Amino acid sequence: DSGVTQTPKHLITATGQRVTLRCSPRSGDLSVYWYQQSLDQGLQFLIQYYNGEERAKGNILERFSAQQFPDLHSELNLSSLELGDSALYFCASSGREATIYFGEGSWLTVV
Amino acid sequence: GIQVEQSPPDLILQEGANSTLRCNFSDSVNNLQWFHQNPWGQLINLFYIPSGTKQNGRLSATTVATERYSLLYISSSQTTDSGVYFCAVSILTGGGNKLTFGTGTQLKVEL
Numbered sequence: 001d002s003g004v005t006q007t008p009k010h011l012i013t014a015t016g017q018r019v020t021l022r023c024s025p026r027s028g029d030l031s032v033y034w035y036q037q038s039l040d041q042g043l044q045f046l047i048q049y050y051n052g053e054e055r056a057k058g059n060i061l062e063r064f065s066a067q068q069f070p071d072l073h074s075e076l077n078l079s080s081l082e083l084g085d086s087a088l089y090f091c092a093s094s095g096r097e098a099t100i101y102f103g104e105g106s107w108l109t110v111v
Numbered sequence: 112g113i114q115v116e117q118s119p120p121d122l123i124l125q126e127g128a129n130s131t132l133r134c135n136f137s138d139s140v141n142n143l144q145w146f147h148q149n150p151w152g153q154l155i156n157l158f159y160i161p162s163g164t165k166q167n168g169r170l171s172a173t174t175v176a177t178e179r180y181s182l183l184y185i186s187s188s189q190t191t192d193s194g195v196y197f198c199a200v201s202i203l204t205g206g207g208n209k210l211t212f213g214t215g216t217q218l219k220v221e222l
Contacts, residue, residue: 002155002156031208033208033210035210042212042214042215043197043199043212044212045209045210045211048207048208048209055205055207056207056208056209058209088152090154094208097159098141098142098159098161098201098203098208099144099156099159100144100156100208100210101156102146102153102154102155102156104152104153105152105153105154107152
């Protein structure tokens, strides 16, 4: 158990819909990261937040947005979903060390 | 961006065999981690090893930062070692820690 908690673990939704993925980082970790893993793109960095502020941005689509709240939990919002958004979405966190710990992921299926 | 190449892409071992997985990266990095993704999709930290050598049980890793490669050694392999092994690197700047993942080595350990 990495200490990073993600919900939901699985969800199935229709094209055009919007979903929210939630993440609680390890206790004390200020950085939260979101990654997408798909068969054709592999593991891709989406975005990093540090203590509520965006710190680094990767290949995140405009239809996707994220935020980190004062209690340090984070949410990833995916809107206008397309079939190609089906993937495993990981949240991760890190503290003072550079080591990044991943949650168990949220499996998203868009039908 | 940084390019990360892993080899071999696939590996089949008999239980008890040893193996070496390689990770080459294109730029100087100050963060390198090895992960194991099990058949259930969980990404498990194995090592944080930007340089030097570390050992943890049957696993050990060596990173030669000046030559831009890292090696993961698995000894006396077990069926539970099956899964995908990822190397991921980043350059830590201004608090940003954007890990770039390799395409992984798919390992299958057979009885």
